[in-house]
Amino acid sequence: MSTAESVPTTDHQAQIAARVKAVESIMIEKGLMTSAAVDRLAEIYENEVGPQLGARVVAKAWTDPDFKARLLENASTACAELGIGGLQGEDMVAVEDTDDLHHVIVCTLCSCYPWPVLGLPPNWYKEPAYRASMVRAPRRVLREEFGYDVPESVEIRVWDSSSELRYWVLPQRPAGTDGWSAEQLEALVTRDSMIGVGRPKQP
Structure with a gap:
């Protein structure tokens, strides 16, 4: 294990963000999640836990x-x-x-x-x-x-x-x-x- 290796590069972070956004869009399109639910989850992990x-x-x-x-x-x-x-x-x-x-x-x-x-x-x-x-x-x-x-x-x-x-x-x-x-x-x-x-x- 190397903690240095576990830190994503800027390019890697951008790739992860793009994938997350794509999955989020698909789930919203299929009615599995709403934009409000996504915003609420982000708010919880940013401010409440x-x-x-x-x-x-x-x-x-x-x-x-x-x-x-x-x-x-x-x-x-x-x-x-x-x-x-x-x-x-x-x-x-x-x-x-x-x-x-x-x-x-x-x-x-x-x-x-x-x-x-x-x-x-x-x-x-x-x-x-x-x-x-x-x-x-x-x-x-x-x-x-x-x-x-x-x-x-x-x-x-x-x-x-x-x-x-x-x-x-x-x-x-x-x-x-x-x-x-x-x-x-x-x-x-x-x-x-x-x-x-x-x-x-x-x-």
Whole structure:
């Protein structure tokens, strides 16, 4: 697996967009879908589910210890407090990174993923190479494929998501953010940091 290879070129992106548009047109012509339905789906994945919602949850946990405790006890219930939940988020578990422990998420069987907080899974998450190699050699994969060098002194724990439980990571709050508002902190949270293959942005 190579993350560089998984990033489409501009030409490839244009080809994909053209194919998607063609399929969309055919489905509308055949009455299988309406333009309004397509627009609504796009709106949902742009505004109502996705990493920006996960970032809101993480920032809330970074600034509210009581909420953080509830999140670690029952992620689905805590997210529901913020109006976040739904399909593929019925049974979520948040696992917290610490100075001594780093978590990584994978789904070895398919691509189970907590859609309400992370949106749709990236292509590399669904690749058999990621699913197999992350379990066998997480430290090497993080370093070589994602440029994330986890110190040897830090234990790496790999969590295998399933249709019953979908895991995601509560990353550590970056240093130098004392006094920051939740809204400011949201901008530091990345999708990859909630999967465990990257760090939050640094201030």
